[in-house]
Amino acid sequence: xxxxxxxxxxxxxxxxxxxxxxxxxxxxxxxxxxxxxxxxxxxxxxxxxxxxxxxxxxxxxxxxxxxxxxxxxxxxxxxxxxxxxxxxxxxxxxxxxxxxxxxxxxxxxxxxxxxxxxxxxxxxxxxxxxxxxxxxxxxxxxxxxxxxxxxxxxxxxxxxxxxxxxxxxxxxxxxxxxxxxxxxxxxxxxxxxxxxxxxxxxxxxxxxxxxxxxxxxxxxxxxxxxxxxxxxxxxxxxxxxxxxxxxxxxxxxxxxxxxxxxxxxxxxxxxxxxxxxxxxxxxxxxxxxxxxxxxxxxxxxxxxxxxxxxxxxxxxxxxxxxxxxxxxxxxxxxxxxx
Numbered sequence: 001x002x003x004x005x006x007x008x009x010x011x012x013x014x015x016x017x018x019x020x021x022x023x024x025x026x027x028x029x030x031x032x033x034x035x036x037x038x039x040x041x042x043x044x045x046x047x048x049x050x051x052x053x054x055x056x057x058x059x060x061x062x063x064x065x066x067x068x069x070x071x072x073x074x075x076x077x078x079x080x081x082x083x084x085x086x087x088x089x090x091x092x093x094x095x096x097x098x099x100x101x102x103x104x105x106x107x108x109x110x111x112x113x114x115x116x117x118x119x120x121x122x123x124x125x126x127x128x129x130x131x132x133x134x135x136x137x138x139x140x141x142x143x144x145x146x147x148x149x150x151x152x153x154x155x156x157x158x159x160x161x162x163x164x165x166x167x168x169x170x171x172x173x174x175x176x177x178x179x180x181x182x183x184x185x186x187x188x189x190x191x192x193x194x195x196x197x198x199x200x201x202x203x204x205x206x207x208x209x210x211x212x213x214x215x216x217x218x219x220x221x222x223x224x225x226x227x228x229x230x231x232x233x234x235x236x237x238x239x240x241x242x243x244x245x246x247x248x249x250x251x252x253x254x255x256x257x258x259x260x261x262x263x264x265x266x267x268x269x270x271x272x273x274x275x276x277x278x279x280x281x282x283x284x285x286x287x288x289x290x291x292x293x294x295x296x297x298x299x300x301x302x303x304x305x306x307x308x309x310x311x312x313x314x315x316x317x318x319x320x321x322x323x324x325x326x327x328x329x330x331x332x333x334x335x336x337x338x
Contacts (some may be wrong), residue, residue, distance in 0.1 A: 008305075011153055012313055015301050018150050020117065022143035023295070024093050027136070029119055034094035035076065037067040043276030044079065046072040047215045052102040069099045072294050074218040075278055077120035078255060082287040091121030096294065106318055108243050108309045111298065113316035120255075120292035128254050128289060130199065130225040133232055134167055136291055137197045140236070140250065141165045147304070154304050165236070166193035169229045170200045170211035182211045190237045190246035200231025201251075202264075216264035217279060218292075219253035223260050236295075242308040249300055252293020258283045 024031060037057055038045045045054060045068060054068035070076070073096050080092065096118040103110050123132060145161060148154050168189060170182075177185045190196045202214030202221025212235075214221050219233035233253020240247040256264060261282060265271050273279055281287055298314040301307075311318055311326055318326075 012301050014151055015304055016297055019147045022146045026139040026143045027091055027121055029091040029093035032092045032094050034096050038070050040066045040068055043278030044075050046074045055099050071098055073118040077292055078287050078290050081122055086122050088122050088124050093119045111310050111316045115297040116294035118294050120290050122288045123291050130227050133254055162194040165195045165197050167197050170198050171205050174205045174207060186237055186246045190239045195238050197234050197236050199234040200229060201234055203230045216268040216270055217261055218255055220256045220260045222264050238303055240303055242306050247303055250293055250295040255290045
């Protein structure tokens with residue numbers, strides 16, 4: 001069992017190292033260090049859908065301030081690019097870790113512990129387009145394909161990925177499967193094509209519902225693009241045979257400019273956030289236009305190793321029944337390296 005454990009850990013490290021290199025090369029990113037804490041009241045924290053509660057931290061040596069564990073680094077990255085004067089075409093990549101204790105359920109795809117490749121890149125005004133979004137998604141997907149090719153154990157495992165990724169707008173998807181929920185639509189389209197990018201997540205569709213919730217102050221989900229459709233963001237999903245379901249690997253997009261920020265704050269009835277320091281900095285033109293996102297590290301590893309549960313590739317906390325089930329898998333050698 002020890003030998004199996006060591007081999008798995010070595011393979012996990014190899015996948016993460018290889019994909020880090022491939023992603024940095026594909027998008028012209030440099031690796032930087034990431035914070036774990038965000039100061040409350042600055043507006044830098046990623047509020048996700050707005051319902052999740054962050055973990056508050058009081059620091060004895062800094063008694064007059066309160067901090068919280070980050071949900072992601074969506075806004076911190078853009079702020080850093082502005083502070084250090086990164087130019088168009090340049091970007092950053094970091095290894096983000098976070099806690100999301102408000103997850104409604106812990107299962108095969110969801111954990112309290114979140115680890116991501118968080119990345120952000122400066123773009124020009126004319127690149128605030130679906131064309132730029134698709135071009136970037138294809139580069140990320142190509143980095144995933146190259147990772148498979150570079151690791152013998154993965155290449156020999158029989159894992160099959162399509163040569164290209166399929167793009168579809170969330171409104172088109174809703175029209176195609178009107179009787180299904182958004183998650184059911186994701187499952188059907190991803191099973192059909194293997195690797196899918198769903199464009200336009202956050203704005204209401206023709207049925208009155210958004211495909212999924214998005215915070216108003218990072219991705220631009222309200223701008224009408226050159227295609228006449230709404231939204232400059234989306235999710236990258238792959239079909240994962242081991243769980244018989246779609247697996248979201250990344251949420252990403254063109255970030256809001258000051259016009260989209262004001263519009264989305266109003267649409268989400270969060271206008272008061274416009275007064276926060278981060279938002280004032282963006283409105284005041286002190287931050288560059290960017291594209292960025294997060295790519296789940298444990299999810300990528302789970303997918304490439306064809307594991308049936310995210311707990312097999314990360315150290316986190318789980319309900320007792322999950323722990324017992326995983327221990328049984330180990331004893332039955334199901335968790336052997338591929």
